[in-house]
Amino acid sequence: xxxxxxxxxxxxxxDVKDALKTAGVTGITVSxxxxxxxxxxxxxxxxxxxxxxxxxxxxxxxxxxxxxxxDSVIDTIxxxxxxxxxxxxxxxxTNVERIVRIRTxxxxxxxx
Amino acid sequence: xxxxxxxxxxxxxxAALVLFMTPxxxxxxxxxxxxxxxLGMLMQNVFAMGLISVLWAVVGFSLAFxxxxxxxxxFDLAFLRDVxxxxxxxxxxxxxxxxxxxxxxxFVAFQMMFAVITPALITGATADRxxxxxxxxxxxxxxxxxYSVVARWVFSPNGWLFRRGALDFAGGAAIHVNAGIGAxxxxxxxxxxxxxxxxxxxxxxxxxxxxxxxxxxxxxxGFNAGSALGADGIAAQALVNTNLAAATAMLAWLLVExxxxxxxxxxxxxxxxxxxxxxxxxxxxxxxxxxxxxxGGLAGAICFLCLKLKQLLRVDDSLDVLAVHLIGGLFGSxxxxxxxxxxxxxxxxxxxxxxxxxxxxxxxxxxxxAVMLFSFVVSYLIAFAIERTIGLRVDEESELVxxxxxxxxxxxxxx
Numbered sequence: 001x002x003x004x005x006x007x008x009x010x011x012x013x014x015d016v017k018d019a020l021k022t023a024g025v026t027g028i029t030v031s032x033x034x035x036x037x038x039x040x041x042x043x044x045x046x047x048x049x050x051x052x053x054x055x056x057x058x059x060x061x062x063x064x065x066x067x068x069x070x071d072s073v074i075d076t077i078x079x080x081x082x083x084x085x086x087x088x089x090x091x092x093x094t095n096v097e098r099i100v101r102i103r104t105x106x107x108x109x110x111x112x
Numbered sequence: 113x114x115x116x117x118x119x120x121x122x123x124x125x126x127a128a129l130v131l132f133m134t135p136x137x138x139x140x141x142x143x144x145x146x147x148x149x150x151l152g153m154l155m156q157n158v159f160a161m162g163l164i165s166v167l168w169a170v171v172g173f174s175l176a177f178x179x180x181x182x183x184x185x186x187f188d189l190a191f192l193r194d195v196x197x198x199x200x201x202x203x204x205x206x207x208x209x210x211x212x213x214x215x216x217x218x219f220v221a222f223q224m225m226f227a228v229i230t231p232a233l234i235t236g237a238t239a240d241r242x243x244x245x246x247x248x249x250x251x252x253x254x255x256x257x258x259y260s261v262v263a264r265w266v267f268s269p270n271g272w273l274f275r276r277g278a279l280d281f282a283g284g285a286a287i288h289v290n291a292g293i294g295a296x297x298x299x300x301x302x303x304x305x306x307x308x309x310x311x312x313x314x315x316x317x318x319x320x321x322x323x324x325x326x327x328x329x330x331x332x333x334g335f336n337a338g339s340a341l342g343a344d345g346i347a348a349q350a351l352v353n354t355n356l357a358a359a360t361a362m363l364a365w366l367l368v369e370x371x372x373x374x375x376x377x378x379x380x381x382x383x384x385x386x387x388x389x390x391x392x393x394x395x396x397x398x399x400x401x402x403x404x405x406x407x408g409g410l411a412g413a414i415c416f417l418c419l420k421l422k423q424l425l426r427v428d429d430s431l432d433v434l435a436v437h438l439i440g441g442l443f444g445s446x447x448x449x450x451x452x453x454x455x456x457x458x459x460x461x462x463x464x465x466x467x468x469x470x471x472x473x474x475x476x477x478x479x480x481x482a483v484m485l486f487s488f489v490v491s492y493l494i495a496f497a498i499e500r501t502i503g504l505r506v507d508e509e510s511e512l513v514x515x516x517x518x519x520x521x522x523x524x525x526x527x
Contacts, residue, residue, distance in 0.1 A: 048373050
């Protein structure tokens with residue numbers, strides 16, 4: 001079992017969600033996030049004064065998937081989230097030691 | 113004079129319109145501060161409706177409009193006793209003779225709302241760091257020691273600036289220059305926000321600011337057109353002038369902003385409109401034709417360009433009370449010396465451009481000069497005295513967590 005975490009541009013969230021559904025992912029968790037990477041922040045101007053806003057709004061997507069799906073899920077996210085411009089985000093994969101479905105108590109791949 | 117019911121109705125409604133401007137100002141400013149300070153800002157403005165209303169009835173009105181001399185009123189009308197006089201007759205306010213056509217209490221109410229909003233204007237300069245208790249003390253003292261005195265000079269027909277011939281239709285000098293320079297004084301004493309010019313402090317909710325601007329613009333019709341103290345051609349001209357100046361100032365601000373910093377912004381549209389409203393305030397019932405358009409347009413551009421003043425002065429006038437209210441009020445008051453046109457409404461005088469020579473212009477300059485000098489000195493002394501006794505600003509931790517929690521134990525946005 002792997003946890004796939006992706007940080008993407010907020011306006012690409014719907015595209016990524018639809019693509020992941022099609023790719024067979026049964027559930028994802030989404031949260032609003034702010035941060036900076038190589039893109040840095042952006043500037044806003046209020047009453048003639050320019051402000052550097054360091055944290056850019058991003059969407060964080062988390063999905064736990066079976067090992068054999070990892071490569072295809074990463075590809076799916078990459079294709080659906082990419083705009084080709086700086087700031088498209090990152091994807092990383094972490095090991096999941098145990099997963100439990102709360103309602104039934106099932107564990108492992110059955111719980112996903 | 114007999115009471116005129118149309119005039120009375122309009123002035124009473126105008127009093128309500130002007131009162132509504134204070135929560136409008138609260139939103140205008142509240143949207144511009146950081147989210148941890150929004151309740152602090154709203155509270156300071158709303159609180160003025162409480163404290164100043166009472167002070168005005170107890171002593172403020174009498175000091176501004178009671179008997180006394182040309183510098184200050186006496187206590188004859190304190191606690192509003194003996195104000196009404198002949199019930200059923202129009203107001204007999206010292207200095208006005210038998211010219212008013214509204215009941216005394218309509219006059220008291222209308223002037224009360226001016227007294228309420230004027231110190232509230234100052235809150236923009238001290239945003240995010242003024243201790244609430246110190247604020248209470250400051251505006252209480254300021255209202256009595258500064259506002260009532262300046263209102264005497266400018267608004268009361270017994271005041272020395274009024275008698276000199278200086279014109280201020282609805283408070284360019286008495287309200288905006290007065291509060292603007294007072295804001296500069298307290299901002300100098302309290303010092304800048306922690307992180308000023310080092311970290312960004314962008315507005316947290318510009319939609320609030322837009323709503324506030326709408327309320328201010330709406331209320332300003334009562335402020336300016338109500339100052340005719342009648343429901344007549346002067347009021348109608350003042351209302352049209354008010355709208356036109358706000359409109360052109362918005363356009364001019366946006367144009368200059370677009371040229372100078374690249375974008376026409378929402379905050380710019382709001383700031384420009386308010387700058388125009390401020391500038392037309394002294395002129396409202398004394399100009400006509402295309403003058404409000406010229407005055408508004410110039411005010412929008414000039415106020416935008418004066419935003420840099422606070423950096424030159426190294427004073428953290430956080431929400432630009434200086435550029436919008438002081439400069440806007442100064443510009444409007446001086447512009448009246450050029451644009452005043454007695455043929456527009458039948459009252460006032462003629463300015464330089466309308467064959468009146470420089471007399472009015474000189475009176476206008478004397479008026480704004482005297483108001484600035486007096487208000488700056490007394491405001492500074494009040495702020496300084498508070499700073500040296502109970503302190504003006506919150507401690508570092510309170511400033512970092514924000515005024516909402518540290519001063520009021522509340523949070524604006526629960527998430």
